[in-house]
Amino acid sequence: MSTRYGEIVKAGLWDQNVVLTQMLALCPAMAVTTSGTNGLGMGLATTAVLVLSNMAVSSIRKLLSPQVRIPVFVVIIASLVTLVDMTMRAYLHDLHKVLGLFIALIVVNCAILGRAESFAARSAILPSAVDGLAMGLGFTGALTAIGLVREFLGAGTLFAQASSLLGPGFAFLELTLPGVGGALLVILPPGGFAVLGFMLAGKRLLENRRSDAPTPTVATDSPPVTA
Numbered sequence: 001m002s003t004r005y006g007e008i009v010k011a012g013l014w015d016q017n018v019v020l021t022q023m024l025a026l027c028p029a030m031a032v033t034t035s036g037t038n039g040l041g042m043g044l045a046t047t048a049v050l051v052l053s054n055m056a057v058s059s060i061r062k063l064l065s066p067q068v069r070i071p072v073f074v075v076i077i078a079s080l081v082t083l084v085d086m087t088m089r090a091y092l093h094d095l096h097k098v099l100g101l102f103i104a105l106i107v108v109n110c111a112i113l114g115r116a117e118s119f120a121a122r123s124a125i126l127p128s129a130v131d132g133l134a135m136g137l138g139f140t141g142a143l144t145a146i147g148l149v150r151e152f153l154g155a156g157t158l159f160a161q162a163s164s165l166l167g168p169g170f171a172f173l174e175l176t177l178p179g180v181g182g183a184l185l186v187i188l189p190p191g192g193f194a195v196l197g198f199m200l201a202g203k204r205l206l207e208n209r210r211s212d213a214p215t216p217t218v219a220t221d222s223p224p225v226t227a
Contacts, residue, residue, distance in 0.1 A: 005130055012134025018111040019142035019196070020203050025109050028102045029143055030192040035155075037162045037173075039147030040140065041095045042102060045088060047136025049080050049106055050115060054132035056080070057120040064121075073116045074107075081106045095165040111135065142199075149186075149195045156181025 018024050025046075033039040056076050064072055085103045088096040096103065106112065115135055120128040151157055156177045163171035185191045 005127070008127060008131050009134045012131060012136075013138040013141070016135070016138075017142060017203075018135060018139040019146075020138075020200060022111065022114075024111045024114070025139065026196075027105065028109075029146060029196065030189060032099055032102055033143055033147035033150060033192060034187050035151040035157075035161070036144050036148035036159045037095075037165050037170075038098055039143035039145075040159075040162075041092070041166060042099055043136070043140025043143045045084050045099075045103060046106055046109065046112070047133065047140055048084055049077065049109075050112055050132035050136040050139075051129055052080050052132075053077050053112055053116055054120040054128040055125050057116045058123060058125045058128035061121045069121065070113075070117070073113060073121075077112055077116070078107045092166065094161075098165060111139065146192065146195050146199065149199075150191055151187075152177070152180065153183045154181055154185075154187035154191070 014021075016022060019026070019029050028042055028046075032042045053073075053076055057073055060072075081104065084106070085096075088099075088103060115131060119131045123131070148158055151160060156179070158175040158177070159170070159173035160176075162173045163169075183191070186195065
C-alpha cells in the first residue's frame with residue numbers, strides 16, 4: 001500500500017505534473033506568476049479545491065449514475081471554489097484583490113475535473129485525498145517556480161509582499177537582491193511563456209538523462225554454468 005501512495009505522490013509532483021507534463025491550467029500559470037507570492041497563493045488555493053473535491057467525489061462515487069456524474073462533479077467543484085473564494089476574501093483580502101477573477105476561474109481548471117473523473121471516481125477516499133494533495137503541490141511548485149524566476153529577473157526580489165498577501169507568518173520569505181533585476185520583459189506575458197519553455201526543456205533534459213543512464217548490474221559469486 002505504501003508503494004502505491006509513493007507512486008501517487010511521484011505522479012502528482014513530477015510524472016504527471018499539471019503544468020510541466022499535462023500542460024493544463026496555463027491561463028493562471030501565465031497570468032498570476034509575476035511573483036513567487038502570487039504563484040504560491042494561487043497554487044495553495046487550487047490545492048485546497050483539489051483535495052476537497054477529490055474526497056467529495058470519492059465519497060459519493062457509488063451513488064452516481066454515469067449520465068449525471070459530470071454535472072455533479074462540476075457542481076461540487078463550483079461550490080468548493082466559492083467557499084475558497086469567500087474564505088480568501090475574508091482572511092486574505094489583499095491576496096484576493098491581486099488574484100481577482102482567477103480564483104473564480106479555478107472552477108474551469110481542467111486538472112480538477114480531470115482528477116475527479118480519472119482518479120477520485122474510481123478510488124477510495126484516502127488515496128483520492130493523497131492524489132489531490134500531490135497534484136495540488138505539483139501545481140503549486142510549478143507556479144511558484146515560474147513566479148520566482150520572473151520576479152528575480154524582473155524585479156530583483158523573491159516573495160515580495162509575502163507578509164501582506166499571505167499573512168505576517170510568511171515575512172521570512174521576503175528577500176531583496178541588490179543589483180539584480182531590471183528585465184521588464186520577463187514580467188510581461190512573453191516572459192512568462194519563455195520561462196515556462198525553459199522549465200519544460202529542463203524537465204525533458206533531466207528525464208532523458210535519467211532514462212539514458214546505464215542500469216547497474218548486480219555481480220554474483222556463483223560460477224558460470226557449463227554444458
